[in-house]
Amino acid sequence: MVLAALVAPTGPARAQEAVAQYVGGGAAPLRPLLVRSTTDIAILAPALEAFVARTPGISLRYEQWGSNALYDISLAGCEGQTGAADVVFSSGVHQMVDLVNRACASPYASPVTEALPAARRWRNELWGITHEPAVIIYNTALVPAADAPRTRFGLLDLMRRPSSPYRGKIATYDIETSGLGYLFAFMDSLEATTFGGLLEGFARTEAIATCCSNEIIEGVAEGRYLIAYNVLGSYVASGHGPNIGVIQPEDYTFFLSRALMIPKGAAQKDAAAALLEFLLSPDGQAILAQNSLVQRLDGDVSSLSESAQRPIAIDPKLLVAMDAHRRQRFVTQWRATFGTSP
Known part of the structure; x- marks a missing residue:
């Protein structure tokens, strides 16, 4: 039997967004x-419950953090300024690569981890667990089917209309508050010839930059936004009403693998490795797929050609995104686009 409880973060843990406790069977302690x-x-709970149920003697505390706050506390743990977690698991994969590069991780290898594609593992210290697309979403009740942008060029055409009904109604992540949003925007800047046009279009239509996946998705569902760009598809698929259309852009679609690291200061490295093994096992992957963290192309709204699929590789190239001077230039350009100031 597995007992799970949600508890509110308190004191210095206020940066946590939520906390859950999973207690398995077996003899104490x-x-x-x-x-x-x-x-x-809510999305990861089924996998955690299944792991605890089949791992006697484990009590699992799960802390949900924003990506920037998670990076900060993980770096502090690495430097001995606070206690380290046993597992760090983040959508901010560029931040995870930086932590590994700073010698913050413990190595681990097994036939399961070594079977991962090269793009989903680095130095036997970082592993990509999920497979999630970055999508365009729209309100199907308020956006005509002919307007639904199936490519970035289609989105640009909408934003260039002289009298656009989409003014103030297009949303995306705020790259300063969302590590994931920064990663997607940075990868766009490297990949897309349309990136400059997208920034121009966002400025022209007074697009909204906001913090979080749930806020964006709920905004589209409620009609506060009509279209949202570069939203993590797994959160959309988790259920936000029938009036959200999902498009994997046909020019290219990024696929993210959330990265898992066992910190060098982890107190329970064996149990952490067991969780890694479970999440990568057929059973673990099946549970993640049921909760949209591992997505296939079958049945998706748009069927992508192989050439349109862009996995974000977990490798040292992502360190470029962490360069302080380059980030500052990128953020300055972003602020000018969205009319924000430091």
Whole structure:
């Protein structure tokens, strides 16, 4: 039997968005496993419950963090300024690569981890667990089918209309508050010839930059926004009403693998490795797929050609996104686009 409870963060843990506790069977004392992650508890809970149920003697504490806050506390743990987690699991994969590059991770290898594609593992210290697309979403009740942008060029055409009904109604992540949003925008800047046009279009239509997946998706569902760009598709698929259309852009679609690291200061490295093994196992992947964290092309709204699929590789190239001077230039350009100031 697995007992799970949600508890509110208190004191210095206010940066946490939520906390859950999973207690398995077996004789006491239970080994405490601390997992810090950006993934919504509701989406990851079935996998955590299944892991605890089949791992006697484990008590798992799950802390949900924003990606920037998770990076900060993980770096502080690495430098001995605070206690380290046993597992760090983040959608901000560029931040995870930086942590590994700073010697903050413990190595681990097994036939399961070594079977991962090269784009989903680095130095036997970082592993990509999920497979999630960055999508365009729209309100199907308020956006005509002919307007639904199937490519970035289609989105540009909408934003260039002289009297656009989409003014103030297009949303995307705020790259300063969302590590995931920064990663997607940065990858766009490297990949897309349309990136400059997108920034121009966002400025022209007074697009909204906001913090979080749920806020964006709920805004589209309620009609506060009509279209949202570069939204993580797994959160859309988790259920936000019948009036949200989902498009995997046909020019290219990024696929993210959330990255897992076992910190060098982890107190329960064996249990952390067991969680890694479970999440990568056929059973673990099946549970993640049921909760949209592993997505296939079958049945998707738009069928992508192989050439349109762009996995975000977990490798040292992502360190470019963490360069302080380059980030500052990028953020300055972003602020000018959205009319924000420091």
